[in-house]
Amino acid sequence: MKNLFILLLVCLSVTFHGEYEWQDPKSEEEVVNVVVGDKDGNKFNVRGKIGDNLLYLSKRFEVQMEGACEASLACTTCHIYVDHEFLDLLPEATETEEDLLDQAPFLKENSRLGCQIILNKQLDGLKVTLPAATKNFYVDGHKPTPH
């Protein structure tokens, strides 16, 4: 058992959550633009790329999405509303995601978890809105750096 822990320690020290989202798009073809609206009506334009996880991308751009469980589908802190126009372009929510959404305050028809949205070219122009009950705040207002 001891060896297992050491092995995991080594593995974990070289892989990071959300590292991919810190890479800039290599070409314009790769770019996927997203507009994130907050509850106060502010709009944030986020320049993402194919394959980005919306939660980690938002964190990079300091848009308010919490993600307490780090995209492991164990909480609801990245609850968002997806603009209806784009809703059908997303893969259907899994049973686990639906189960978690059941616990989210202010649940709507177009509720999803940000951590389950992976960008593709079809989603260019995606509009999402944060509900009233999720905010994210960086400690000490620092500019996030990749781990």
Place this chain on the structure above:
Amino acid sequence: MGAFTRQLGCIKRVIHQSQVRYSSTHHHVCVIGSGPAGFYAAQHLLKLRAAAQKPLQLDMFEKLPVPFGLVRYGVAPDHPEVKNVINTFTSVLKNKSVRFVGNIQAGQHVTLQQLVNAYHAIILCYGATSDRLLNIPNENLITSAREFVGWYNGLPANANLPVSLKSCNTALIIGHGNVALDIARILLTNESSLQGTDIAEYALKELKNSGVKQVLIVGRRGVLQVAFTIKEFREMVKLPNVGWDIQTEETVSDATLEALPRARKRLTSLILDSCKTNQAASPEKSWTLKFLRSPEKVERVGDKIHVTFRINKMEGEKAVPTDKLETIPCDIAFRSIGYKGTKLFHDLPFDEATGVIPNNHGKVVDGIYTCGWAGQGPRGVILSTMQNAFDVAKTVSHDLDGSEGSSVKQGFESLNISHRVTHYDDYVKIAEFESKTGNKLTSIDEMMRVCNSV
């Protein structure tokens, strides 16, 4: 799996906080308790004060030598992903304006008056550390679910709970919440699936030798009133080699089901569908969900514990007693009907009936605030606690704006604490030790020995 390593991956040594000196213009704030409410309040307050360019020193007090409260000691060991939030919390601990002070009991090592003299604001986030009681005869024969959860999670206060599962066949759990399902799952799950988690070593050993084959989960109301959530219930119908029996005794019409709000509808549908689901022909273990039963008395009969329930019927959302009784024999019984807050300071208002510190949007009196379960009562998912903590932090920040940083308030140094407290460095030592050995430290003495080792 790898719960310790995950925690360790994000912590690095920092300069010992007590070496830092603060100017008299700092606001000193202390947070009592280092669970989710304390961390989210701290995180947001730091953010707001930094944005306003107002210097802040935040001291986080914890009675145990280690931080994280229920994330470390309440979340089930087979839900390691929920504990990922420790990474975010660790970034708060590493903030240069934060000092973790563990192994200190507020109200005992330090009085409220001392804290009031030392801090511009005090935020009470110490959760709920006792139980709601059934208030029935011989209740002492029933094991507290909260203590059992503390036991398998290695909480020092519960590490010596007398738990003997070897000669048990039937376990009875009173309550229909997520804690009840956590306990049922831990008792029924194959012990091998708990290996490599941060479950206490003694608990793993006890579960390996457990004789429990049947778990009865009994609630006082009906199928439409259960308090557990769908994620936890779905895990119950997915346990390998475990069968079940759901004894609803009520009919839920399609029209009723359709009219329910989404979450309640999906949960009820799953429960009702699970009544009909095909199960393994000869499951090794099983659970039974029983409704409409309120416990009235407990007796020891030979080796067994007999719990007698009053059978209820539902009138709207209310359980109404009938004249029928049912006695259920079992080998171990758990009380899982909710947590309750406790009083920490004799000189601060406290509502004994509800176990909550009375407050107005988080404000208790001038300079004293509360958030999380201590102020809201013990319910809700982490998101609810987070939102409440953010709101209270906003109020604290607003009030700090109205008070100048005063040199009269000197923070931690002025408390003159003489016993050995722990700081972030000590926690790092404990986390490293646990990662190295693969075992959670379950006594305060052991933790302090590791902290004091060179």
